[in-house]
Amino acid sequence: xxxxxxxxxxxxxxxxxxxxxxxxxxxxxxxxxxxxxxxxxxxxxxxxxxxxxxxxxxxxxxxxxxxxxxxxxxxxxxxxxxxxxxxxxxxxxxxxxxxxxxxxxxxxxxxxxxxxxxxxxxxxxxxxxxxxxxxxxxxxxxxxxxxxxxxxxxxxxxxxxxxxxxxxxxxxxxxxxxxxxxxxxxxxxxxxxxxxxxxxxxxxxxxxxxxxxxxxxxxxxxxxxxxxxxxxxxxxxxxxxxxxxxxxxxxxxxxxxxxxxxxxxxxxxxxxxxxxxxxxxxxxxxxxxxxxxxxxxxxxxxxxxxxxxxxxxxxxxxxxxxxxxxxxxxxxxxxxxxxxxxxxxxxxxxxxxxxxxxxxxxxxxxxxxxxxx
Amino acid sequence: xxxxxxxxxxxxxxxxxxxxxxxxxxxxxxxxxxxxxxxxxxxxxxxxxxxxxxxxxxxxxxxxxxxxxxxxxxxxxxxxxxxxxxxxxxxxxxxxxxxxxxxxxxxxxxxxxxxxxxxxxxxxxxxxxxxxxxxxxxxxxxxxxxxxxxxxxxxxxxxxxxxxxxxxxxxxxxxxxxxxxxxxxxxxxxxxxxxxxxxxxxxxxxxxxxxxxxxxxxxxxxxxxxxxxxxxxxxxxxxxxxxxxxxxxxxxxxxxxxxxxxxxxxxxxxxxxxxxxxxxxxxxxxxxxxxxxxxxxxxxxxx
Numbered sequence: 003x004x005x006x007x008x009x010x011x012x013x014x015x016x017x018x019x020x021x022x023x024x025x026x027x028x029x030x031x032x033x034x035x036x037x038x039x040x041x042x043x044x045x046x047x048x049x050x051x052x053x054x055x056x057x058x059x060x061x062x063x064x065x066x067x068x069x070x071x072x073x074x075x076x077x078x079x080x081x082x083x084x085x086x087x088x089x090x091x092x093x094x095x096x097x098x099x100x101x102x103x104x105x106x107x108x109x110x111x112x113x114x115x116x117x118x119x120x121x122x123x124x125x126x127x128x129x130x131x132x133x134x135x136x137x138x139x140x141x142x143x144x145x146x147x148x149x150x151x152x153x154x155x156x157x158x159x160x161x162x163x164x165x166x167x168x169x170x171x172x173x174x175x176x177x178x179x180x181x182x183x184x185x186x187x188x189x190x191x192x193x194x195x196x197x198x199x200x201x202x203x204x205x206x207x208x209x210x211x212x213x214x215x216x217x218x219x220x221x222x223x224x225x226x227x228x229x230x231x232x233x234x235x236x237x238x239x240x241x242x243x244x245x246x247x248x249x250x251x252x253x254x255x256x257x258x259x260x261x262x263x264x265x266x267x268x269x270x271x272x273x274x275x276x277x278x279x280x281x282x283x284x285x286x287x288x289x290x291x292x293x294x295x296x297x298x299x300x301x302x303x304x305x306x307x308x309x310x311x312x313x314x315x316x317x318x319x320x321x322x323x324x325x326x327x328x329x330x331x332x333x334x335x336x337x338x339x340x341x342x343x344x345x346x347x348x349x350x351x352x353x354x355x356x357x358x359x360x361x362x363x364x365x366x367x368x369x370x371x372x373x374x375x
Numbered sequence: 376x377x378x379x380x381x382x383x384x385x386x387x388x389x390x391x392x393x394x395x396x397x398x399x400x401x402x403x404x405x406x407x408x409x410x411x412x413x414x415x416x417x418x419x420x421x422x423x424x425x426x427x428x429x430x431x432x433x434x435x436x437x438x439x440x441x442x443x444x445x446x447x448x449x450x451x452x453x454x455x456x457x458x459x460x461x462x463x464x465x466x467x468x469x470x471x472x473x474x475x476x477x478x479x480x481x482x483x484x485x486x487x488x489x490x491x492x493x494x495x496x497x498x499x500x501x502x503x504x505x506x507x508x509x510x511x512x513x514x515x516x517x518x519x520x521x522x523x524x525x526x527x528x529x530x531x532x533x534x535x536x537x538x539x540x541x542x543x544x545x546x547x548x549x550x551x552x553x554x555x556x557x558x559x560x561x562x563x564x565x566x567x568x569x570x571x572x573x574x575x576x577x578x579x580x581x582x583x584x585x586x587x588x589x590x591x592x593x594x595x596x597x598x599x600x601x602x603x604x605x606x607x608x609x610x611x612x613x614x615x616x617x618x619x620x621x622x623x624x625x626x627x628x629x630x631x632x633x634x635x636x637x638x639x640x641x642x643x644x645x646x647x648x649x650x651x652x653x654x655x656x657x658x659x660x661x662x663x664x665x666x667x668x669x670x671x672x673x674x675x676x677x678x
Contacts, residue, residue, distance in 0.1 A: 008478065008479060008480070008481060009475070009477075009478030009479040009480070011478075012474065012475050012478035013475055013478065013479070015475075016464070016467060016471060016475040019466065019467065019471065020464060020466045020467060023466040023502075024466060211461070211462035212458060212460060212461040212462060213461060213462055213463070213464065215428065215458060215461065216456070216458050216461045216518075218428060219426055219427075219428060219451060219456040219458065220451060220476060220479045220480070221448060221451045221452045221479055221480060222479045223448075226479075374428075
């Protein structure tokens with residue numbers, strides 16, 4: 003056996019030509035996801051946050067710190083409070099963009115408040131805080147809102163002008179918007195769509211028109227024919243990745259934190275999974291129509307539940323189980339971890355492992371069910 | 376002449392349907408061999424078994440010296456195939472189509488030569504979706520030649536074509552003979568088989584009813600003439616007429632076979648006048664393969 007069978011390069015080139023001569027495919031593979039990203043990104047990306055994420059480091063742990071906590075968690079205030087055990091963790095969360103502001107209640111808070119309510123002291127106390135500096139300025143706004151809430155707290159308990167300050171230090175924070183969540187999702191979704199459709203429709207229409215049968219009459223085997231089609235499908239996935247990332251970065255200001263090489267590796271894993279899935283769809287479909295329907299049945303739930311638009315943990319619990327049975331969930335998570343959190347291969351190994359197992363199982367089944375006519 | 380195809384006791388069933396029912400024949404090198412018969416006769420199944428696309432249930436099949444049931448992959452490098460009603464890749468040009476198929480074989484014929492052979496020079500760089508039906512068929516036939524095969528299988532290559540396109544394809548197939556190729560052809564056009572084939576097998580319901588040169592098949596029916604007309608009355612009345620050896624009637628079309636035109640013709644008109652029947656579309660012709668089929672099966676091949 004030769005390493006590359008006779009005629010394989012020509013067969014690959016022919017498939018590439020066919021692919022790029024089909025405008026419809028190009029539209030769905032490249033233009034549609036960009037339009038989609040644009041519409042959703044512009045629609046949701048710049049929305050003002052109605053709530054501030056506030057991290058509290060309670061070093062005081064007394065009834066007084068508890069009272070302040072209670073005041074801040076009042077429903078009329080725009081704060082969502084999270085407890086942090088130390089200052090480092092809280093400031094890191096601000097930098098990562100998870101918190102708008104982190105507030106420390108120092109250990110002398112109890113003494114200070116006790117003295118103030120006795121009217122015996124004239125000193126002031128500054129509560130250390132960190133806020134994220136980002137394009138939206140929600141960090142700075144949240145500091146102001148905190149100061150007002152703290153003033154109200156002080157006035158309520160002491161009946162005297164505020165002597166309690168919020169000493170805020172700015173931190174350069176990641177400016178995470180919906181588009182940052184969305185862009186990796188759209189990328190994953192596009193690779194899914196073109197992978198599943200690309201192979202499924204090619205095989206089914208070729209079978210329906212008896213082109214597969216004609217190819218079967220040549221010395222080329224099934225592996226040859228399919229591989230020749232998979233190469234352009236993989237290539238288009240990489241082109242999609244490059245184009246969508248460029249648009250995301252240049253037009254929507256999305257930051258890619260992770261390594262591009264690792265991102266491409268993940269894209270390859272995803273492409274292989276969804277190409278296999280398309281292959282399976284083609285193996286069980288009798289006609290082009292049924293293949294198209296089945297492709298929709300397979301991809302639509304993933305489209306909505308696979309972590310493209312909505313984080314999995316915001317789904318109802320029962321639906322989460324369903325989501326975790328879908329390959330897109332793992333793929334979009336891997337892409338997002340790499341793009342947003344700069345995850346390395348080790349950190350997405352579980353995702354990629356699940357994808358690999360999925361691909362193997364689906365591909366094996368598809369080969370078993372493959373028919374020439 | 377050495378046999379390049381040898382089939383003994385070939386059988387193939389689909390469920391309870393015996394698609395090919397124990398047929399045997401052999402084909403010599405350089406022959407144009409035809410199978411004629413109606414749709415569903417088993418022609419295509421036979422060809423596809425010989426091409427290694429289907430497995431036979433029984434029988435022994437040698438094609439180009441290869442046991443088809445054992446070495447299908449090797450067989451495919453040696454034969455050329457045009458399948459019934461196959462489409463082409465719409466977004467490849469004629470030349471690209473020929474080249475990509477040729478590339479799959481160890482032996483390759485340059486695309487230009489094939490383009491010329493099937494008269495598609497003007498369309499060589501057009502996408503195949505822009506070709507007419509006849510042009511597509513010619514390309515499909517050219518595809519059967521990309522590996523310079525010794526044996527070419529053509530399955531109803533002219534079905535669905537207009538008469539002019541059909542004739543132009545006949546010219547192409549006639550060229551194959553000059554190139555020394557063995558051509559295996561199925562058709563349900565009797566005229567096509569008569570015109571092209573050295574020998575013809577008449578097939579119906581999975582069985583080979585007769586196999587010989589077209590002229591010999593016709594001669595075996597006797598040197599008969601066919602008298603055809605449409606009568607509007609009781610057609611059976613013509614059966615016992617002078618000189619008539621055999622008669623068939625289908626949808627009002629009466630065919631009488633006779634060796635004595637001189638007695639049969641006047642008798643037909645006499646009878647018609649006596650019974651007050653109208654006789655239309657009257658013609659007398661030499662017996663053809665069509666009549667052989669009718670003789671063998673009692674039915675006409677419908678197009």
